[in-house]
Amino acid sequence: MSIQELLTPILSFLKCETPQAWLDEAVKKENLDIILIDHLICELKAAQSAMFLIRKYAVDKESANALLAWLEPFETFIYKREGDWRELPAKNKLSKTVIPKSNAKYGQDLIDKMVVLIKEELHHFYQVLEIMDEYGVEYKSITPCRYAKGMLRNVKTFEPDAMVDKLIVGAYIEARSCERFAKLAPHVDKRLGDFYISLLRSEARHYQDYLTLAQEISGQDIAERVQFFGEVEAKLILSDDQDFKFHSGVPA
Incomplete structure (x- = not known):
């Protein structure tokens, strides 16, 4: 599938494109x-x-603990600055089968989609570390940008609406990431550009997985909430932003 074919549904889902001013800075x-x-x-x-x-x-709790153990080496590297990043690929696997709770009616579908997504994201995490090593970029702690927080503050507080909203927010974050990979790719060197295109190809369906789950779990038409969060997301992308980051708005 061509890049344009991958991007077309993403661009129709997002309510705006990345401003040129962000790209110029990036x-x-x-x-x-x-x-x-x-x-x-x-x-x-x-x-x-x-x-x-x-x-x-x-x-259940046992499966939850196995999931935490899976993520721990990656979190330890980022938050405690401990461990050798080159050893992370060997740690990107679940130690046991994850079993849905008996009362989770959508549990297996959620597990199946999210476990695949986690594996991919952790693989990409390692690939970014490889790129950073090649370019001589050393990891350092940075402050989070306003983007995700600006979306999540609009999530409802009761279930299942809260979960549905979080899935919709996840969809927008994934879609925006893909759109920015495509924007950046032609303007960076070939190694980095090829990397961004490979990420676009592998992550293009993630936002659809989130939306499918949101619709299944809601049981009602989610179009109004999708529209609402699309407008929130576009406002964050198009408004002035003092803090330049991967998902930031217009550089102020």
């Missing part, structure tokens, strides 16, 4: 470090978000 050599480090953290956050959904809504 391709500056002095911003390569922040783009790569923030991208690295985004991959881990995506895995954590998917894992949170499984642990909260779909599995």
Whole structure:
């Protein structure tokens, strides 16, 4: 499938395209470090978000603990700066079969989709570390940008609506990431551009997985909530932003 064929549904889902001002800032050599480090953290956050959904809504305590153990080496590397990043691929696997709770009516589907997504995100996490090593970019702690928090503050507080909203937010974050990979790819060197296109190809369906789950779990038409979060997301992307990051708005 061509890049344009992958992008067409993503662009029709998003309510706006990335502003040129963000792209102009993103391709500056002095911003390569922040783009790569923030991208690295985004991959881990995506895995954590998917894992949170499984642990909260779909599995028993034993399975939840196995999921936590799976993610631990990656979190330890980021939050405690411990471990050798080259050993992470060997740790990207579940230690046991994850079993849905007996009362989780959508448990197996949620587990199946999210486990695949987590594996992919952690693989991409490692690939970003490889790129950082090649480009001589050292990992350092950075502050989170306003983007995800700006979306999540609109999530409802009662279930299952809260879960449905979180899945819709996940869909927008995944779609925006793909759109930005496509924007960046022609303006960076070939190694990085090829990497962004490979990510676009592998992640293009993630937002649809989130939306499918949201619709299944809601049992009602979610179009109104999808529209609502699309407008929230577009406002964050198009408004002035003091903090330049991978998902930030217009550089102020």
